Amino acid sequence: MVIGIPKEIKNNESRVGMTPAGVLELVHKGHTVYIQTGAGLGSGFTDDDYKKVGAHILDTAGQVYTLSEMIVKVKEPIREEYDLVQKGQILFTYFHFASSERLTEAMIESKAVCIAYETVEDEDGTLPLLTPMSEVAGRMAIQQGAKYLEKPVKGRGVLLGGVPGVPPGRVLILGAGTVGVQAAKMAAGLGAHVTILDVNMKRLRYINDVMPSHVITEFSNEYNIRRHVKTHDLIVGGVLIKGGRAPKIITRDMLKLMHPGTVIVDVAVDQGGCVETSRPTTHENPVYIIDDVVHYCVANMPGAVPYTSTLALTNVTLPYVLALANKGWERACAEDPSLKKGLNIVGGEVVYEGIREAFLSQPGAMA
Numbered sequence: 001m002v003i004g005i006p007k008e009i010k011n012n013e014s015r016v017g018m019t020p021a022g023v024l025e026l027v028h029k030g031h032t033v034y035i036q037t038g039a040g041l042g043s044g045f046t047d048d049d050y051k052k053v054g055a056h057i058l059d060t061a062g063q064v065y066t067l068s069e070m071i072v073k074v075k076e077p078i079r080e081e082y083d084l085v086q087k088g089q090i091l092f093t094y095f096h097f098a099s100s101e102r103l104t105e106a107m108i109e110s111k112a113v114c115i116a117y118e119t120v121e122d123e124d125g126t127l128p129l130l131t132p133m134s135e136v137a138g139r140m141a142i143q144q145g146a147k148y149l150e151k152p153v154k155g156r157g158v159l160l161g162g163v164p165g166v167p168p169g170r171v172l173i174l175g176a177g178t179v180g181v182q183a184a185k186m187a188a189g190l191g192a193h194v195t196i197l198d199v200n201m202k203r204l205r206y207i208n209d210v211m212p213s214h215v216i217t218e219f220s221n222e223y224n225i226r227r228h229v230k231t232h233d234l235i236v237g238g239v240l241i242k243g244g245r246a247p248k249i250i251t252r253d254m255l256k257l258m259h260p261g262t263v264i265v266d267v268a269v270d271q272g273g274c275v276e277t278s279r280p281t282t283h284e285n286p287v288y289i290i291d292d293v294v295h296y297c298v299a300n301m302p303g304a305v306p307y308t309s310t311l312a313l314t315n316v317t318l319p320y321v322l323a324l325a326n327k328g329w330e331r332a333c334a335e336d337p338s339l340k341k342g343l344n345i346v347g348g349e350v351v352y353e354g355i356r357e358a359f360l361s362q363p364g365a366m367a
Contacts, residue, residue: 001325002032004068006061007039010075012283014042014306015313017072017093020049022314022321027054031325036064043310065089072321074313075300076103085110088347090329092321094118094133097344098245098358099272104345111348113329117317119243119352120342127242128338129320131178132312134267136302138182138238141265142171144301145234146190148263148287148294155294156261158233161191168192172232174220174249174274176203179238179267187234188215195228225249230257237266239274243344243354250275260292269297 003026005017016039018026023033033055037047047057058064065071065084073093077085079102085091087110095116097104107114117129127134142160149155149169162168171187173180176198187194188211197220198204204217218224229235229250235258239246246268255277268274269281277290280299287296302309320339323332333340344352 001328002034002067002069003321003325004034004064004071005036005039006064006071006073006081007036008042008074008303009061009080010078010300010303013075013300013303015074015303015310016040016043016045016306017074018318018321019043019310019314020045020053020055022318023050023055024053025318025322026325029322029326032056034058034064034067036061040310043306045310070321070324072317074303074310076100077106079106082106082110085112087111088113090115090324092117092317092324092342094130094270095344096270097352097355098243099270101359104350104355104359107345108348108350112345113343113347114345115324115329115339115342116243116344116352117342119344119354120320120338121242122338129313129316129342132316133302133309134178134238134240135182136305136309136312137267138179138236139186140301140304141179141183141236141238141267142186142190142192142234144286144296144298145171145236145263145265148296149233149261151261153287153294154261154289155263156233156259158261160187160234168214169234170232171195171234171236172228173197173236173238174225175238175240175268176200176207176217177238177240179240180236181207183236183238183267184211184215188212192234195232197224197228220249222249226254226257229254229262230259233259233262235262235264237264237268237274237278239268241271241354243352245272245358246274248274248276250277252276255291255293258291258293261294262292263294263296265296267301269299273297 070090151157160169194215
């Protein structure tokens, strides 16, 4: 199969769809790999690195799309790329369709085969291709939140770890999934007081067993959320609905309950955000303030650490890329139920229920 890896063009997105090590595996299996020139530079990989393992370098994204049967990316195509997508072409990337009706419409119109990393799902319910980026984002949420709690950037002026004689900062984490657990690890490591809320008691019991005593768990409901937002300095939104929109569990009126300078990091913004006042931001302009509350809502957080992120992503995507390239998408999905769940849009038809619920169930939607 001919596989194309274009350069990512989303704002400050420096990751690349495949490392040279991954390309070498594909070439060894007899596949042809085209890389857009400069695609790997942000992650620390040069064109020569790719040439040495057998890739062919092309000048433009248009050439990559035109010549390739499968496109392997990191982020969803943006408007400039919509017309490059070919009918019947396999697109394997993060899509998060439920957060963008325009993207969904464009991919329906393209009649491509859209396989989303974030909905590939194992038998135990885990999301193997989302997990490494959720791990990165969860850890970064604390790193970024700690920075924006500083007074020069309009935060409360709180040091998360505190100092002798001064209590530590307080971190509220909404969601006990991968993002929440990784955020809790980082915050606890800094010495912050951490509270995790979730509706899954099994997850809360697990966290209670493995985390230190200054990480406490509570059941998530509106009463508890309203109570905790009054006293916490950093709030991390890590709520995930597989393939669907995130629920708005922090509403606009709750901002009035927070201390001025409280920081919200909404990791769920990729799927619409779990905070009513969230809107996607970029690494270039990552924050905005509403009601004296600092909102950090960067939609591609792991893009800020592209070397780590690209290695982590290729580790998990490569087996699926090899399966798709070796067998074709129909056979690969038929033989692997996990990969089959990654099918979101095929030949102009939405085949993933989460997208239908987000858009197609609305009267007159996407007509």
